[in-house]
Amino acid sequence: MREYVLVCLIAACTTYLVCGMARRLALRTGAVARVRERDIHVKPVPYFGGVAMLGGVGASFFMATKLPFLGRNELIENDIGAVFIAATVICAVGVLDDLFEINAITKLAGQVLAAGLVVVGGVQMLWIPLPSTVISLDTSASIAITVFFIVLCTNAVNYVDGLDGLATGVVGIGAAAFFGYCYVLVADQNLSRASTASLITVAIVGVCLGFLPHNFHPARMFMGDSGSMLLGLLLASSSISLTGQFDSAPLQDGGQGLLPAYLPLVLPLAIVALPILDFTLAFLRRTYRGNPFWVADKQHLHHRLLERGHSHRRAVLLMYVWSGLISFGVALIGLTQFWWVAVLFIIAAGVVTVLTVRGNRQMKPSPRELAGKTPQRTEPRG
Known part of the structure; x- marks a missing residue:
């Protein structure tokens, strides 16, 4: 656990410190969220938060390979090497989009390329747990499911990045829960506590902690597509690393019931439940209206909260x-x-539902004010 804490701190400190340099670079290159009538910020806000996050991930991964416990595991070193290369590619795609607003097809091609690099590196879904059995996936199915899940998570996190600090906090909280589950699970099954899933998730927690002070409202910088897509890829990779490579059969055979056996499959989906729900609703809403799903609107979950007066x-x-x-x-x-x-x-869910639905009608903003609360980028641009 001490090594995981150290990795988390390295990721957090590196991200926090590199944010200053990334912010200056964004201002020099013009990678900024321009001020528009419907935006909340009153001056240009730089992007490139993802560049700082990538620096934090790289520093934490490098540190992990030098530690006596995590560094002895050759599988971890191989996995994080592949994931970091893919992360660099997806971050570069995001940087290009932050600078030049590349079209949706080009962005999707970059996401598929990054997902393919993860698969080539050996991090992929190998089996799926079902009642009383575990389905082993053939090569084609394994590759297809892995790439699809990575692309889905990448876009889901990108879509939920609509308010200052929103995506950073949601992903960081989900990663913390997943790390706790991974650590408890391997300890309960008498497996090595050094795992790819645990290492990647604790690195995600670190970079989110390091970036949040720069990104919480009022934000001094935005993560941009380089950051949101990076977080999505890392979260998906950690989930696949555990879900696809951990054999859930012992949990079922041990008489512990099906629920623990399903957790390696269910928990990753629970972690990205809000982003995926938002992405799905946006896709259905725009398809029903005859619009391309990548065309922006102001009907996301966070927009609905603002409409209720929050x-x-x-x-x-x-x-x-x-x-x-x-x-x-x-x-x-x-x-x-x-x-x-x-x-x-x-x-607890009932209490939070009441707080969510109740809102504050006395402080409900006008349509013009509501538009002003919409950040410049709520989803991939195309």
């Missing part, structure tokens, strides 16, 4: 609470299987 910070904090409730709740229910944990989860 302030910018309150809307973001509510999304944090929902993210933590879903991810930590699913993990605790699955690992403990105590009925009272499920009851507490239901009660």
